[in-house]
Amino acid sequence: MPGWHAKTKDLVTEGKLKVLGIVEEQHADRAVLFMQWHQMDWPVLADPLNLLGVKAIPYTFLIDEHGIIRYKNPKPADLATFLGTDYAKPADIEQTPLALKPDSAESRLLWGNASDLDLAIEQFEARTSEQPKDAEAFFRLGVALRERFDSPQRKPDDFAGAIAAWSEALKLKPSQYIWRRRIQQYGPRLDKPYSFYDWVVQAREEIVARGETPQVLEAEPSGSEFAQPGGRANAKPGDEPEPIHPDPDGKLPQDEAALVLLEPTVVPSTDKKSPACRVHLRFLPDGSRKVHWSNDAGPLSFFIDDHPGVSIHDIQLPPTNRNSLTSHEERTVEFEVRPATGRDTLPDKLSGAAFYFICEDIGGQCQFLRQDIEISLK
Amino acid sequence: MKILSITVAVVLLHVPSTSAALVPGEPIPSLTLPSIQDGRPMNTSELVGQKLMLHLFASW
Numbered sequence: 001m002p003g004w005h006a007k008t009k010d011l012v013t014e015g016k017l018k019v020l021g022i023v024e025e026q027h028a029d030r031a032v033l034f035m036q037w038h039q040m041d042w043p044v045l046a047d048p049l050n051l052l053g054v055k056a057i058p059y060t061f062l063i064d065e066h067g068i069i070r071y072k073n074p075k076p077a078d079l080a081t082f083l084g085t086d087y088a089k090p091a092d093i094e095q096t097p098l099a100l101k102p103d104s105a106e107s108r109l110l111w112g113n114a115s116d117l118d119l120a121i122e123q124f125e126a127r128t129s130e131q132p133k134d135a136e137a138f139f140r141l142g143v144a145l146r147e148r149f150d151s152p153q154r155k156p157d158d159f160a161g162a163i164a165a166w167s168e169a170l171k172l173k174p175s176q177y178i179w180r181r182r183i184q185q186y187g188p189r190l191d192k193p194y195s196f197y198d199w200v201v202q203a204r205e206e207i208v209a210r211g212e213t214p215q216v217l218e219a220e221p222s223g224s225e226f227a228q229p230g231g232r233a234n235a236k237p238g239d240e241p242e243p244i245h246p247d248p249d250g251k252l253p254q255d256e257a258a259l260v261l262l263e264p265t266v267v268p269s270t271d272k273k274s275p276a277c278r279v280h281l282r283f284l285p286d287g288s289r290k291v292h293w294s295n296d297a298g299p300l301s302f303f304i305d306d307h308p309g310v311s312i313h314d315i316q317l318p319p320t321n322r323n324s325l326t327s328h329e330e331r332t333v334e335f336e337v338r339p340a341t342g343r344d345t346l347p348d349k350l351s352g353a354a355f356y357f358i359c360e361d362i363g364g365q366c367q368f369l370r371q372d373i374e375i376s377l378k
Numbered sequence: 379m380k381i382l383s384i385t386v387a388v389v390l391l392h393v394p395s396t397s398a399a400l401v402p403g404e405p406i407p408s409l410t411l412p413s414i415q416d417g418r419p420m421n422t423s424e425l426v427g428q429k430l431m432l433h434l435f436a437s438w
Contacts, residue, residue: 001433008431018430020422025436028414034437035414045411045420052407054400058435067405067426083429097408110412111419181438196438225438 002038004060007076012042016083022047024057024178026146026185030197033215037203048147049106049140051098056177066090109144114153120144128165135172139179142166150219159186159280160265170270180270187267188276188336189224189314197221198228222316223334224278229314245303246355247370255369259291259358260284264375275346276338279375283318283354284330290361292326297357297366302333304352311338326359337377350375406432 001021011017021044023031028046035044062071062079064087071078100107105123108116124141127134142165149158166183170176185196200221207214246252265280283300285291293300299320304312318331333354339346351374359366400407408423422432 001435004431004433016429018425018428019433020425020430021433021435022411022422023414023436024434025438028412031414031437043420044414045422046414047409047411051409051411052400052434054434058433059400061400061406061432061434063406063426063430063432065426065428067423069400069402069404069406072400072402079431093405100410178436181436185438194438199437 001040001058005038005040005042007079011083018042021045022052024048024050024052024054026143026182027150027217027219029215029217030200030221033200033203033207033217036212036215037199037207048143049109050136050143050178051100051106053136054178055175066093068093105144106140109140109147114151117144117148117151117153121148128168133172135169135176138165138169138172139176139182142169142182156263159263159282163265163267167268183267183270185225186265186278186280187224188269188274188278188338189227189229190269190271193224193227195227196225198226222332223280223314224336246301246368247353250370252355252368252370255358255371257289259286259289259369260354260356260371261286262354262371262373264373266375266377275344276336277346277377278334278336279350279377281333281354281373281375282330283333283356285328285358287328291358292328292361293321293331294325294357294359294366295321295327296325297368300331300333300354300356302352302354304335304350307347307350309340309343309347310350311340312336313338346377348376348378350377400434406430 008017008019012019019042021042023044024047025031026048028048031044031046060073061069062074062082064070066087066089068087068090070082070087074082105120105127108120108123112120121141121144124137124144127137128141131137142162145158145162145165148154149162163183163186166179170179170183173179181194184190184194204214261284263282263284267278267280269276281302285293300318302317313336315335317333321327321329337346337350351372354371354373355368357366357368406423406426408421410419410421412418413420
């Protein structure tokens with residue numbers, strides 16, 4: 001796109017060409033940052049549900065004055081020919097609009113509010129149970145669940161539900177490259193890691209250097225959205241010290257009252273031959289219990305019990321919240337699990353423990369608690 | 379007019395689950411989507427009338 005943009009900028013200014021983009025991406029605001037970074041100002045539309053049904057990207061099309069596609073992935077010489085040709089109007093143009101009913105799940109997701117999103121999810125769920133071979137319905141269900149997960153209206157298991165829905169979609173249509181990448185964004189790194197969002201770091205630096213404010217992202221990329229292990233869009237090297245296991249003998253009190261809720265999501269590899277997975281552990285102070293993290297006392301830490309059958313990679317702990325002494329935000333731990341050398345399957349489960357300082361809003365009493373965790377890898 | 383409205387109704391009932399034909403010779407698919415910049419609806423065929431370059435992409 002930046003290549004074509006450089007070649008077509010003047011043509012657009014001279015009124016010889018218009019440029020339009022459509023992004024097939026879960027988070028449209030990342031495309032906004034991308035356009036801002038490359039200083040590209042043509043209109044771009046969001047197609048998060050893949051209504052166009054494209055199986056791969058990127059594509060560039062040249063479309064004539066009558067709306068007929070003339071070139072797919074043109075070369076620069078093709079553009080010159082295209083611009084110099086007066087295309088005859090076709091005798092009849094049969095264009096079937098891809099129109100959506102206003103109360104369809106798709107319309108609700110694209111145009112509605114939070115309660116519309118809940119309804120859209122119910123509708124997609126009904127569609128997938130009525131038509132278990134409808135791959136698109138599974139994909140769109142995943143998009144809707146992930147969108148709700150990224151919103152303040154998140155419900156438990158939205159992320160896991162999105163991964164399950166996308167996995168089913170991909171099983172039904174394994175050739176769908178866009179759907180495959182959607183799962184790989186959150187799954188274990190491939191042997192040749194794909195760089196989804198490493199560009200975000202450089203983009204922000206360059207935008208700030210120009211004196212502008214980078215587009216704020218609703219959901220920060222993390223984990224395997226970066227090709228490099230340990231990649232994070234807003235961390236600096238040497239940010240956090242190496243954690244030391246605070247309780248090897250298991251003497252600390254457990255969080256029996258479940259003041260901190262844990263939501264685990266395990267994302268498998270999309271490669272059937274690879275048993276690796278990426279584990280996402282989300283910790284959230286229970287809002288109904290009126291508790292909060294104590295940030296000056298210490299960060300959340302997490303340790304996995306040794307298991308001879310696995311090797312653990314790219315453990316990412318949540319950074320210490322330095323913005324305030326207390327906070328309620330969710331904190332995420334991520335890591336990748338692969339079979340140990342000489343093995344080709346993963347065990348059914350892994351165990352570990354999380355440690356955190358949690359305080360009561362009223363009274364301010366704080367405790368350092370342990371939560372023993374069992375993660376099912378199947 | 380009666381026939382026209384029946385045709386329109388038939389088109390609207392079908393929730394699209396199949397891909398648009400994005401090949402040379404076919405018309406640009408007509409679909410209303412939100413702008414990434416301000417969320418406002420725009421139909422893909424609004425720019426028909428002049429020569430157009432369409433990019434299908436993702437920032438990744």
